[in-house]
Amino acid sequence: MKMRKRIYYNAQQRAIIWERYQQGDSLHDIARFFDRFHSSIQGIIAKTGGIRPQEKTRSALCLTPQEREEISRGLSSQLSIRQIAEQLNRSPSTVSREVNRNGGRKLYRANKADTAAWERAKRPKPCKLLLNKALAKLVAMKLNRSWSPQQIAGWLMRTYSNKDLHVSH
Numbered sequence: 001m002k003m004r005k006r007i008y009y010n011a012q013q014r015a016i017i018w019e020r021y022q023q024g025d026s027l028h029d030i031a032r033f034f035d036r037f038h039s040s041i042q043g044i045i046a047k048t049g050g051i052r053p054q055e056k057t058r059s060a061l062c063l064t065p066q067e068r069e070e071i072s073r074g075l076s077s078q079l080s081i082r083q084i085a086e087q088l089n090r091s092p093s094t095v096s097r098e099v100n101r102n103g104g105r106k107l108y109r110a111n112k113a114d115t116a117a118w119e120r121a122k123r124p125k126p127c128k129l130l131l132n133k134a135l136a137k138l139v140a141m142k143l144n145r146s147w148s149p150q151q152i153a154g155w156l157m158r159t160y161s162n163k164d165l166h167v168s169h
Contacts, residue, residue, distance in 0.1 A: 004036070009044065017044055018052045049129030049136055062117065063090075063098060068110035071095060075105050128167060135165050 009017065013034070020030045027038040027045070034040070058064070063071075067088050074084035081099065085092040099105060102113035129136040135156075142152045149169035156166050 007034075007036070007040070009034075014044065017041060021045060021050075022052065046130065047127070049127045050140070051127070051129065056118070063094070065110065065114045068098070068113050071098060072108055072110040072113075075099065075108055132164060135167065138165070139167065 016033075017030055020033070021027075021041075027041045031038040031041045067090070070088055071084055074087065079087075081096050082092045085095040088095065098113065099108050102108050102116060129139060138156070139152055142155070147155070153167050153169040160166065
C-alpha cells in the first residue's frame, strides 16, 4: 500500500464529506473522491459520533473581529479603556477583560485575540455518542425511525435511569 502525504481537509472539503455521508455514500466512495483511503475520512466522521457538527457561529454578545481591531487601534493611540468602550458602545469592563485576557495593553493584537476567543469557546468535552457505543446505537436506531431529537432525549430519560444513557436534544 502506498503511503501518501497527510492532508488536512478545509471547511469546503469537510462540507462535501458530510453531504456525501448524509446521502449514504460509503467511506470508500467518499475517500476515492479525494483520492485517499477510507481511514482519512473515518476519523472526521467518528470524531463527532457520525453526527454532522454545527457550523461555528458567534453569539451576538461576543466581540466581533472589527470591535477587536478598534480596541487594538485605541490601545495604540493611548486611549483609555473607558474611551474605547464608549466608541464601541460596550461596557468598560468588557473591554478591560478582553484586553487583560489577551496580553494586556502592550501585547494586545486583534487577530490573536480573535483566534484565542474561538479556541476558548470550544467545548473541551468529547461527544457523548462517541464515548458510548450503546447509546450511539440507540440514538441511531430512533433517528432511522424518524424520531425527533427531542423525542429521543425524552424517551431515553423515561426508559433508562442510568444517566450515561441520557442525551440532550
